Amino acid sequence: MERVVEIKPPVEVRYARELRALRALDTGKRPRNWKMSPQAVRTFLLGSHKPLIWEGEEIPVRKKYLGNDALVERCIITLAGNRGLMLVGEPGTAKTMLSELLSAAISGTSTNTIQGTAGTTEDMIKYSWNYALLLAKGPVREALVPSPLYVGMEQGILTRFEEITRTPAEIQDSLISVLSDKVLHVPELGEEGLLFAKAGFNVIGTANTRDKGVNEMSSALKRRFNFETVMPVRDVALEKQIIINEVEALALENQISMPVDEDVAELLASTYHELREGVSSMGHRIDKPNAVMSTAEAVSVYYQTMMTAYYYGDSRMDLGCLVENLVGAVQKENQEDLERLRSYFQTVVRDKGGKEGGLWNSYYEARKHLR
């Protein structure tokens, strides 16, 4: 049978070797039911200076979360404690990636996940029933369909709750008693209907703050979480590095054998950085677009351009195509954003082209694709 290739394998599969090596070599104290010690989790996320030597092999551990190291450390300690972890911030700031990495390292799986939407109901959070079995056998454990939260409590692993603020506030609140008492009542099961959370259970929530259609969290629920605000990357060099890393990984997964052009990555990183901050490196004041200028978007703009070049072009990054993709990414909310992008080209890109020449000049010439 042909092996199924996943578009995006889960973190624990993608980094299986690193995780195995880290677990095997881990000498630190582990909180109960954790697959590895907090130190090893930190190493998994923030990388190690030297490669790990395991079973005669050198296994480099690359830094996976670029940005704020202290934030990662706080997240790890929160998860070892009594409160849940809530990652909040603008879209595209790698909150989900961070929560996946943490779950994979701590519990060995990142797939025990509730995906919050406006249609999420309480039974999707707690449990529901297999009605055929329910009718056949009555309310027994066998007929119960556990939710990821149920699984997390039963097995002592982390439950991820994605986009928690998209679910209605009253549904979010069904988490309150579970998080404080660490027990879930299933009245239908009678005396056996008490599920006590096993050690190792905790919840990582992620929430967007800038999107439309998000709900406020109740203060009772807020009290059960430690909040971590994930900020957009403020450093152009770091943003460039993230673009390169992510695009390389995507290219590898999809068997696109084309090297990443660092200059183009830098160009894109500066564009995103300047449009997000509203000020250029040369001091121009520019209007910020309403669209979210996240690093994740920059990665996708680069990757799309790269694919076009790989399949239709000469495997070289075409700036015209890059600009076209940029328009698609920026012009989401309204026409004005395109005007803002245009004025960015007519001031910043033009002046940079004049000063630095080279790639910036070609970038400026590609402005004809701004439509």
Next chain:
Amino acid sequence: MEQLLRSQEAPALDKSRPVAYFPVRHHSPACAYHLKRAIEAYEPDCILIEGPENAQELTEVLAHPDTRAPVALYYFYRDAKGLLGEEKEDYKCYYPFLDCSPELVALREARKRSIPARFMDLPYGEILLGTAENTGVRREGEKQTYNDDYLLSRGKFLKRICEKAGLRSFDELWEKYFEIRGLYLDTEAFIRQMLTYCGLSRENSPREELLREGCILRERYMAEQIARASREHRRVLAVTGGFHTPGLLELLKLEKSREGSYLVYTGEPVELHRLTGEEQGVYPLAYSMEAADALNGYASGMPSPGFYQRVWEGLCEQEEPKGAYGRAVLEQLVRTGRQARQKKEAISSYDAICALSMARGLAVLRGKEEPGLYELQDAALSSFVKGECTLSTDMPLRILQGLNRGRQVGKLVEDALRPPILHDFERQCGKFGLKIQAATQQEITLELFAKKKHLAASRFLYQLEFLDTGFAKRKKGADLLNRRDKSRIREVWTYRFSSQVLSALVDVSMAGGTVEEAAKSQMNSRSLKSASSREAARLLTQGFLMGFLEEQNRLGGKLGQVLAADGDFFSLTEAFSHMRMLYELQELYQVNAFSELRELLGSCFQKIIQLLPSMGQVDKEKEQTCMESCLSLYQITGKRDFLKLRPILAEAFGRLLETGKVCPGLEGAVLGLLYGYEAGWEERIFKAASGYLRSAGEQQLNSAAFLRGLFYTARDLVFVRKRFLYLIDELLGDLEPEAFLGLLPELRRAFSYFTPLEIDRLAGQAAALHGVGKEKLLSGLVVSPLEYEFGEKLDAYAGKRMEEWI
């Protein structure tokens, strides 16, 4: 890092050695703690401390039990001979001491043991003279401090260590390995660890750079002092910044004689410039934690002195040093929670428990024995901030920041050497009932013209404001500088005492022994620099507010020169307005300068008259100012003392009109004034007005501007001369509706000079011309009170219902 720090053997606190070195970082509780232990172990006969030696006499003040930290030494140097540059600038720097500063601990211990303690560094002026421009203590753009901890915290070497150890900054590195771990080491091991680190950072600093920064020169001088002391005393303890210890060791050689061993200085002797007491000096100052915080631009201190003060207090209270950081973290978390609750933030005890466990967990994860400042900040961020961290949710963090900074204000012993200006400041504050014991903002209301004392207090506050002390700010009252609210008879001032006020006063202490003297001399030096009459007149106003009677003369002389040289009409008229205001207010403010001011006003007037005829084509945006100037000139020539000047002014106005090219607004205003001077100008006004109104296109638009100018200065014309009203009415009636609408905005402005009563009267007369009664002009529906009441109720009800919807 751990290996690196354990790698070097170091000189021990061996009592048989003539000198023991104790390397420190300023304001470090761990250094202070071990220094205390080192003094107990080594039992020195003399302690030498790194600090400019011209403050020697002040060691007693600093160590006195009545002196309460934070205090600072304030050094100044006046480059009167131009040794540092042609500009002959003044230089100053601070040397702050907190309770946990090792240097202060050394001074206090020496006093306790009745052994001499001496500063051994070059005097401040000499340090400056030995430092290349824009390096070391002469670096620009920084608040100058004597401390040179920057030597420990720079270089690629340090950056790499931080990267490798996963630490954010030098301060975090320092806290982890020296502050927290330092308390788990015995004193010998601590000194060894310090020396290893300092040795490494020294190896990574190029010698040329150290020479340029004056570092080597200072070390030579300090080594000389140590060698000298070792001849006089059996055991000398040298307390210096850690960076210097390796340098000192290089310059000193151990010699043995029959009496015992001592050190010999092997370098070249340092030659000093002969600086006088006029050129350099030093004063002790009460300082504040706020000023000592590294985050406030104090480049060489440790950040968050309030937190380290807590740690130090813990170290003093408990026998066992271990756990001091953990306790301080807990205390700060609890205090933050308490203060946040007072400000209605929902921070529970459980939040504090979670925060503490977070801090402890982070400490374990980061390989620290106990949580420190960085874990404290992280814990508060994680556990106290509910929701996204924004300005609306980060109140707990701001409270913690305040607590970590600390609020203490120091106090000096009663008879400390202080510049006389400080005594005067305190005496005056006492006299006027200004509270300077509290660091919170206070308020005082002054009845300027009812009580003499209040007027004097106001002058004192203006003097302090003039000296940029940041002590007081006028909240309400007449604003003579901007010529606003001149008729206010009461002033409300807010003021707040802080160490910055003292240091600002010390800065100007050479200018005078009292606040008044200093303000006067500053005013004189500023008046020499003022280039325009506008600036000079503003200065005169400031002098007026500060009550400098006898100074007005001298200033007047200077102003006279500036006036003569000034060719800017607007600057002159502004100066004129200022002087005129002062002239009018002098009696009220009990300042007697009639003759000087009259003279000045006279010469300013002459100058303006000269320039006036050329102002016809002034820019549109300046037209109004020009009109105001003309009115102001006209009004002052109506005063008894200046009546003689009115014909001259009228003549100048005439000349202005003769030029033929005058802006319509200005033309109207000047004609109005001339009409006031002589009724004969009436015909000319009629002619001009009908000319404007009957013209076409753009000129017609100008007619409203003309009327505006005219009404600005002579609105009574409409009432006195019915003919004028007819004329306007007739002309307006002839206008095409479109042209009229174009004119309307400007016309509205023109009529805004009339009072509501006058407009009413005018409208009545205009209506009468068309056979309509005044009462019909503004008739509307009469609403009965009952209906009105019902309407209000209905509105309120609807509003309430709509709120529910929203």
